[in-house]
Amino acid sequence: MTAIRTALVIGGGIAGPVAALALRKAGIQATVFEAHPGEANAGASLTVAPNGLNALEIIGAADAVRAAGRPIPGMAMGDGRGNRFAEFSGLPGLPASHVFARADLNRALHDYAASQGVEIEHGKRFVGAEETAGAVTARFADGSTAAADILIGADGIRSAVRPLIDPAAPSPxxxxxxxxxxxxxxxxxxxxxxxxxxxxxxxxxxxxxxxxxxxxxxxxxxxxxxxxxxxxxxxxxxxxxxxxxxxxxxxxxxxxxxxxxxxxxxxxxxxxxEIMPDVPSWHRGRMVLVGDSAHAPSPSSGQGASLAIESAVELARCLRDLPGAPAAFAAYERLRRPRVQAIAAAAARTNEDKSSGGPAGPVDPEQIFGFVHRHRVDWDERVTP
Missing domain, CATH: 3.30.9.30 (D-Amino Acid Oxidase; Chain A, domain 2)
Structure with a gap:
């Protein structure tokens, strides 16, 4: 049994509701605090890849999320003259990636979280936190406060939680x-x-x-x-x-x-x-980062949402299995840091291709996407220190 019973989740984008749902599955009560006063209408689109959908299956949200998007299993790469140098219909054995309007994905996650009893408070702009021996208290711009056993910063690439954990952390x-x-x-x-x-x-x-x-x-x-x-x-x-x-x-x-x-x-x-450069410390005391606040690869990775979902579920798994925040947070960072760093490095190479007219050689879909898309969070496996 975990020593953690309650959590404050700062940020109601993608990582926030997923973290709250995963924590609930792990037996931890979590409340989400979102700065925006109502439902956000962020523009443009994003993709949730097979690895992200797998993590959503663990918390029961995959069907609700898939219904808000559209499956696109295939991919084709070419140059600006209409020539193709790679074409494939998805990796064998994996479901199709889904593409979403960001607002639709946010709405699907919020609605599903609410249906499962997760409380989401809007209009709560986080401005600071204080730790005591037995709790952490969040302060909000409207003068209100909230306390719990731990605080999770799921507040994006311009996180207000990150500098509290590591004042020397880099900027986007x-x-x-x-x-x-x-x-x-x-x-x-x-x-x-x-x-x-x-x-x-x-x-x-x-x-x-x-x-x-x-x-x-x-x-x-x-x-x-x-x-x-x-x-x-x-x-x-x-x-x-x-x-x-x-x-x-x-x-x-x-x-x-x-x-x-x-x-x-x-x-x-x-x-x-923008990307989030390597953040030296993902956690301190009773506070921890998840999603873009800790690791935001270039959008060229196609993995921003999926990695945030994976990390939220892995964090809950660590809190479920290890006694107390320090051990759980350390295990979570150990499990996640190598993977997100590898994907960020690959996305940086893709950015170079975009600026130079495309890949210099043949493209092997399995080599490029296999490590990324075939990853599975094993919820049933016990986390050890």
Missing amino acids: EYVGLIGLAGFASGSGVEPDPDVMYFAFGDRAFLGYWAMPDGRVAWFSNVPEPDAAVAAAARKTPPGDWLERLRDLYADDVPGAALLRHSEPGDLFVLGGM
Whole structure:
């Protein structure tokens, strides 16, 4: 039996509700505190890969999550001239990855957590915490407080919990790419609905896939070495961005057609793409980090959401099996750090490919995705110190 009975989870994005559900399965009561006053409507899309879906199966949330997204089992890679250098329909024996509007995934996780009795309090902006011998107390901007045995920082890449654990922790780091996304209508481009496409153009990278309503969703990664320019990207009017993108993809297939048939009102300027550099300490005392607050690989990994889900479940497993926070937190970090570091390194290499026109050699899907997608959290295996 665990010595931990209650937990405060700071952050209600993806890692927060998953952590609360996993802790509940481990016999720990958790309350989620979210700074946003209501349901967030974050734009753009993200993917939950087979490894993330497997972790969601453990907490019973996989069906609810899958219903909010769309399966896309296949993947095709090529250049900006329409040539293909890799194409596959998913790894044998694994379910299809699912693509989501971020708001839909958040809503599915919140609704499922609430249906299982998890309390989520909105409008609670975390501003600090104090530890005593027997508890940790969180303070919020509205003057309220909450206390529990442990506090979990699931509050993203700009975590307010992280500097309390490690005042010297690094800040998010720009990777040299600006992210944008949108929708094209009537472009004449008809992707296979079971395939997500990745085109490494000479000047910029483009990913795209078919939507059920006939539109084509796309996302662009534009090389930009100047971090200050990237930081100001969201201040540039969408119409100006669209003109720049049309120029960047003017000679690309099918980028030129997709951008010609996209409108400013359908454009999301996501801004400079960032990673979380290696965080030296994931835990201190009664506080611990999970998800992007501890490990945020480049979006090029396609694993941000899935790794956050895995880590939340692994943290609960460690708290279930080991006596007290220090031993459980140390085991959790030991289990997770090598995997997230390896995936972050691979994503960094992908970022280089996006800036240089694509991979230099043949692409082996099993070699690239096998280690990542075939990973399974073994809930039934007991964690040892």
